[in-house]
Amino acid sequence: MPLFARKDDLGVQAFVIALLNQNCPALRNQIDGPRLEGRVNLTTVVMVVPIEEKVPQIRRAFTAVTKEFSSSGVAVVVDHPCGPDEALLGFRWRGSITWIRAKAKHLHPLGGGFFQIGFRMSKRLDLADHPELAKLVF
Numbered sequence: 001m002p003l004f005a006r007k008d009d010l011g012v013q014a015f016v017i018a019l020l021n022q023n024c025p026a027l028r029n030q031i032d033g034p035r036l037e038g039r040v041n042l043t044t045v046v047m048v049v050p051i052e053e054k055v056p057q058i059r060r061a062f063t064a065v066t067k068e069f070s071s072s073g074v075a076v077v078v079d080h081p082c083g084p085d086e087a088l089l090g091f092r093w094r095g096s097i098t099w100i101r102a103k104a105k106h107l108h109p110l111g112g113g114f115f116q117i118g119f120r121m122s123k124r125l126d127l128a129d130h131p132e133l134a135k136l137v138f
Contacts, residue, residue: 039068039075041125043055045077046091047138050084051101063138067116069111074102088138089119097132099125 011047049061067075074089085104092095109115127133 003131005008039070041068042066044091045138046074046089047097047136048076048078048084049088049090049133049136051086051088052084056130058132058136061136072121073105074119076119078115078117079113081107081109081115087119088125088130088133090133090138091126092138095115097127097133097138098131099127101125 005120009107045063046066047061047063050057056082064076064078064080067077076089087104089100089102089104091100092098100121102121104117105120106118107115108118125133
């Protein structure tokens with residue numbers, strides 16, 4: 001039986017290597033072309049508050065997870081295809097939530113009902129200017 005187990009291991013290893021190669025950011029750049037800025041893979045929880053007509057839609061807030069960051073952008077993985085054009089993104093940081101205004105740049109399907117929204121982050125918000133955000137916790 002050890003011979004068959006080794007063959008199974010090799011099959012698993014071949015699949016994992018192919019999967020990693022397909023999703024590796026360095027290899028993806030060769031297909032898509034170089035990016036202006038590097039990315040850091042980081043998965044963390046983020047709260048997304050859609051903005052419509054310049055007003056944060058607190059009742060439509062939802063949580064998601066990040067996929068990767070640059071110094072001014074973030075990719076967020078969501079389970080629905082409709083992404084807001086603008087949003088407030090809440091990140092847990094040092095015992096509180098830091099809010100950042102962001103504009104959506106792209107929405108791509110990932111498969112299995114998941115989508116990636118690419119946001120360009122533009123401004124860190126002062127919670128005193130947006131007291132309605134204080135009631136949102138995650």
